[in-house]
Amino acid sequence: MIECPFFVLGVSPEASRADIERAAQRWLGELALGREPAKHYETPFGPMLRTEDLVRAAAAELRDPRRRAVHEWIARMPTGAAATGDAAWPDALWVLGFGEADG
């Protein structure tokens, strides 16, 4: 469920079958060209990696009406991280004498 096909393809739950197929072809084309923005997609849990296999699997999943009905529920969730903030402190190892700073 975390890899909801609607998020992978960037289409709304109301999208028609043709819209879904077009979106899949567009992402496959962009991934084949190696376009950077195509490599990630937004989800309610933060950005995730988009691959060609994932796009094909997403399109196939939405061809099944039963699976589509289930995924439409997930797609109702708003995208954008539900939690914010970054707790990482990359300098910690250097500051405490355990090596060089990250980056």
Place this chain on the structure above:
Amino acid sequence: MSAVFWLIVIVSLLSRARSGGTLQATRNRLAATVPVRGLFGVVGFAAVIRLLVERPPMGGTIVCVALAFLGLSIVLMEGTTRALAALGAVRAAWLVDRIALGGTSWREAPATGALAAARALMVRPSEAGARFVERCVERQYDVPMTGIAAHGLVALARGRRDDARSLFSALHRSIHAPAGLRRLAADALAADAAARGDWDRIRTLAPPRGPSARLLRALSASAEEPSTRARLHMLAAWCVAPNRRRTWRLLRRPLPKFVATSAPGFLGGYRDVLATPAHALRAADVIRAAQELDALRGSRDAAAQLARRAMALDATGDVDTLLDDLLGGLEGDLVAHVATSPVELAQASGETYEAIRHRVHTERRDRVEPLLATLAARTRERRDLPERDEWIAWGHVLEVVILARRGQEHADALTLNALAHARLEAWAVRMVNARGMRMLAREVFTLLAMLAKEAAHDDAWRRSERNILSCEALGLPLQRPMTGEPLSSPTLVPSVRFNAWLVLFGAGLVFLASVGTGHGPVVMVSFFVLVPTVFLTFALRARLVELAMEDDRVHIQTAGMRQVVARAEVRARRLGRLALVTLQRRPRSLPRLLWTVLERRDSVDTLRAGGAKRA
């Protein structure tokens, strides 16, 4: 006074000899943290100075001043080592630490200098320095805990943080490691966790903790609940922490902090759990997400909406199956995410929560399986890794097993024990028998004893306890007879060992008799005969070993312990019926140079030919 002085000198010399067999039992009883050599060194010097002051020989004052200077230098060398490490002088720090006799325990003595060099490497990382430290550690088999710490620091210097985390994790969890090393491991783990933003790990890091770990905990506590007390605690921790100039900035700026915000609306709890990094998850988040799924399961509205949508899409099947698919998928996502986190799920009400809890335990246990299967395959096929990599593999196994134990019930403990015991035991036994890695094997048996105890498997627990004792004891109890082709004489070697005691006993009797005469010069002469006799007896007896060859390995049996080394590491030179044996890399607590009485004069040739004569 004179007798006390000589006693100290003799014990000091013996403690320096650190050969297999001599005084091992006594030393074993000494706590691993007692710096035996340094202690005797300082006391010995004090005794010499006092003796010379009481009865100054010719030029006594000069000698006293010279010896006092030397003694002071040794004491100051600890500070010198630290200064060199702080300057990043890898080789110089190693050298001075070796000369200063380390400040390490006798068990850790072979790796003396390596940790000082590794600390210097942290200041000025370089590949040449890293290779130098590795060479220092790998001079011998059965790398002691100091060596593991040095390997961990080298891994950090090379940027291999996963490897370093495994090594330090294994070191910190070891109940056998010296406390100082465990504190160092805690500091490194805490710094690594802070770099990854895993503040929960810092908060839950078990003692003993080093000054850096304590500072990070205090910082974390102060950020969580700011108060005057927390701030004072933080300042106190900063005062004793290293790198105060660098860490001062921390006290003056807000700590990076993960801020979890409760997502409102549809499946907000589910979204929260999946959007939160695994290490920052809390049980309350999981409970909230599970309650949402329970509510969804009982919702008539949800079922009706799903049915309408399915009808619009011409989907077949009943709505209950669709709802089950939806809930099963959501539950699976939660399980997959929670299983990778260290969160402990206690028992609580809720059908979905209990299902998630059960599945998380199973999932965590399943993650142990492939690691154990890899170990079992390597054991079966006799595929060994370098010692450092074996420790890294052990660190991985330990982490997943400890995670699998979180919140487990008795049935889980039974399954985990059944899953892990035989395979880990076989691996550890191979570590001892084929590689002489008792340190690592002892850690494995300690974990196995704990798993067996939790599973109430008495036989397995007793066996693991016996194995721990076997690893710790330098003379293995219930040691099986040596296997393989004997190279040394099985009758003459024990005979020489016994006769050495007789010689010592005789020299002691002569000394006592001379004391009885009350004639000064006679007492002096007999004393000067006794002292070297004692020293030589212990030194030679410690180096007298029995040898047996089996395939590509050579079993070496001293009076008190047995080690196994690769045949390629053994060089032998025959002197009549005797043979001088040199080890290219020596096992822990064995001297590099050994000697034996040969079974046959051509036994040495057999060793050189790798057993060709046997065929």
